[in-house]
Amino acid sequence: MQSVERALDLIEALDAAGRAMSVSELAAAIGLPAGTIHRLLRTLVDRGYAHQLPDRRYATGSRIAQLAANANALLGLRARPVLRDLARELGETANLAMLSSDAAEYIAQVAGTHSIRMFTEVGHRAPLHSTGVGKALLSQLPEQSVRRLLGRAGMRRHTPNTIVDLAAMLTELDGVRGRGYAVDDSEMELGVRCVAVPFFAGLPYAVSVSGPEPRMTDELLAKAARALALAADKLRAELDDAGARDGPDGAKS
Amino acid sequence: MQSVERALDLIEALDAAGRAMSVSELAAAIGLPAGTIHRLLRTLVDRGYAHQLPDRRYATGSRIAQLAANANALLGLRARPVLRDLARELGETANLAMLSSDAAEYIAQVAGTHSIRMFTEVGHRAPLHSTGVGKALLSQLPEQSVRRLLGRAGMRRHTPNTIVDLAAMLTELDGVRGRGYAVDDSEMELGVRCVAVPFFAGLPYAVSVSGPEPRMTDELLAKAARALALAADKLRAELDDAGARDGPDGAKS
């Protein structure tokens, strides 16, 4: 339906900009006359999906944040079967995290089968530089974005292993891209190891398993990396509803 | 624009349900023929705003979560001027939090003017039962929802002052409703006091100031409650873009 598509194009243009836009800017971005843009915007503003600033520009409205309150929880539900299989297969706690502003936000978790298990609260936001999922998320960004995010968030030392030097981090991220997975080797918390695989499902995500160092042997890490790569493929297919429109991304494994 | 309104009605119906719905259910909820609902849904599914389960039902799609990544940050920006005035007027750290699942999520913060200041990371999720903002958020919910949320999240003791008994909490929330504000008196962290005022802007929110106990005198608490009530009115007007459609809620101060 043409008019609905156009309204959604507007919502997405405002989101992509991350700032207020004028009618002319939106008209140029979407390729429609100003009058049409304005009529669509009127509906979006009436419904709270956009709001207008005093200088006549428009920005994303609060209704999106209201809808969002439930959206991550629903994604977490959809990811659970994949995480459950991972936790069962590897015996360690499986996590799903997404890039949220300048942090890694955990949106789902399934505990491992051992008595001593990792626990990270769903909704918890972890530093990008010192966690496996964080490094997996960063590996998906251009260097410029990495510099901006880490510059803003800082690179605080959590343990003697934490990478706190930007150049070292950029090198580490090259390694992540080459291997296909990131490792947190007691960088966030002493005695905790984590391996994480990045995937893109409309946003950067990472799926990981984490556990205590004595159990997270190099052999398990290698096995986990393979299982995580398969899980990432499944999660990409499950979590990117809009991806179906962009072509067979699922084929790029 | 009729067709855009109808598509947004669908998005909101799926969100409000928080679970998958059939075409018939959606048709009944919105009051349109099944064929019309189906045509709208096809566009929403194509764009990732809805997704279809194998049993033919539909649920919120992942595109909403993708949009959400920026939405809270934008709300935080819009709230800043009000929080800045509060921090300047009272000298203590001002916070804005929203109800997110079963926690209070901080979406904006402006530090106070003293050398020793409260710091809570934006995006941090705090327990509802043991924080001022959490109790302010809960005070806006029916008892049944309070029971469900606290049952699910638990009521863990953080300090000797923490309320860990449900009946005591329900009584406390009655008090919050009567006074118009909630107080955290070393319930989350010893030596930290917070006063928070609830408001509704499409979702439950709370605006608060917090500081160390020696500075958070009863006199300051009373003064802060008054300032916070005014701030809540401003924030309600600023953050509820969809509210304009529902009538003059701003008049219910």
Next chain:
DNA sequence: TATCAGTATTCCACGATGCGGAATATCAGA
């Protein structure tokens, strides 16, 4: 203060797109 250029907003005739009812396909349960 007046003017002007750029931009946002409003108006309107027209036809394309969205509409709803009916036909057809699918699904789950007996």
Next chain:
DNA sequence: TCTGATATTCCGCATCGTGGAATACTGATA
């Protein structure tokens, strides 16, 4: 296999969305 309920598709029609043009608004400049 059959059946009833429901989802999906099809199609004629008219209403709603369209884009161009007219009008209103704004900020910068003289």
